[in-house]
Amino acid sequence: MDSRGFRAVPDSHKFVPEGYPSLTSGDAALVQGPSMIEALELLLRLSKDKTWADATAAVGQGKAGMQFMGDWAKGELVARGYSVDKDFDCSLVPGTSIAYFMVIDAFALPLTNRDGTAEAQQAFARMVLDRDNQVAFSRIKGSLPVRTDVDPSGLDRCGKLGLEMIKARKGEVSAQSQAMPTQMSEGWIAVVGDFFNNRNTSPQEVQKRLHDLLMQR
Numbered sequence: 001m002d003s004r005g006f007r008a009v010p011d012s013h014k015f016v017p018e019g020y021p022s023l024t025s026g027d028a029a030l031v032q033g034p035s036m037i038e039a040l041e042l043l044l045r046l047s048k049d050k051t052w053a054d055a056t057a058a059v060g061q062g063k064a065g066m067q068f069m070g071d072w073a074k075g076e077l078v079a080r081g082y083s084v085d086k087d088f089d090c091s092l093v094p095g096t097s098i099a100y101f102m103v104i105d106a107f108a109l110p111l112t113n114r115d116g117t118a119e120a121q122q123a124f125a126r127m128v129l130d131r132d133n134q135v136a137f138s139r140i141k142g143s144l145p146v147r148t149d150v151d152p153s154g155l156d157r158c159g160k161l162g163l164e165m166i167k168a169r170k171g172e173v174s175a176q177s178q179a180m181p182t183q184m185s186e187g188w189i190a191v192v193g194d195f196f197n198n199r200n201t202s203p204q205e206v207q208k209r210l211h212d213l214l215m216q217r
Contacts, residue, residue, distance in 0.1 A: 028214035031207060040203035043196060059088055068093060070103060074142030074158055090158035092165075102166075104146070187213045 023030050030036070046068065050058070056073045058064035060082045067073060077088055084090070107128070109121045127133060134145035135154040144162045145155075152160050180188065191213065195206045 023214075028211050031211045031214060036207050036210070037203050040195070040206055043192075044199060044203065070101075071144060071158060071162055072142045075140060076142070078140070078142065084156045084158055090161065092161070184213060184216065 052067075052069055052073065053076060055064060055067045056069065056076045057080065059067050059073075060077045060080050071090070074084065074088075074090065078084075082088055107124075109125070112118070129147065131145075131147060131150045132154075134147055135150050137143070138145050138155060138159055142158070144159060144166065148163065148167045150163075152163055155163060188210065191206060191209045195201055195203075201209075
């Protein structure tokens, strides 16, 4: 979650709309610029030794004014009994109205010759991708439907905001876990996570580590 929060920082800090996709595609030179140092320094100021769930709870309790997190945080707030537009609000990260990060959880169904398995897999896929089920699940989790042809009236204002961005295709940006090779993505997460949680390295050292990581591509 630290790396996901970090995505919002460079995304709103002189890196959009082309910058972050270039970054996750392996543009090591981009990491060396002064904007990366500024983004890392901003991330350090945002770090308060809390898990994302703790920070979300603080927003709901009125102990925090805002939180940088994905739309799934809404599901955490709803589960705690809070309501959109009554107890909390949602908006795009300042400066990111031209870019929308896409993070997708996927199911992998193996090929098999076992009797009835293919039919069961197809039934499962139909159930998951059903328009009504997509909306119902999104209301509970706080995520967006993977289909853009759902009835938006079943979503709250936060859900409608995200769905409108996706339908308009306004600068979708893939997360580093989708754009980078797995080993590189895990390395990126480890470097950013260590910096966010431990704060025992300087922004300059983290910049060098991220640059060296991208040079391995």
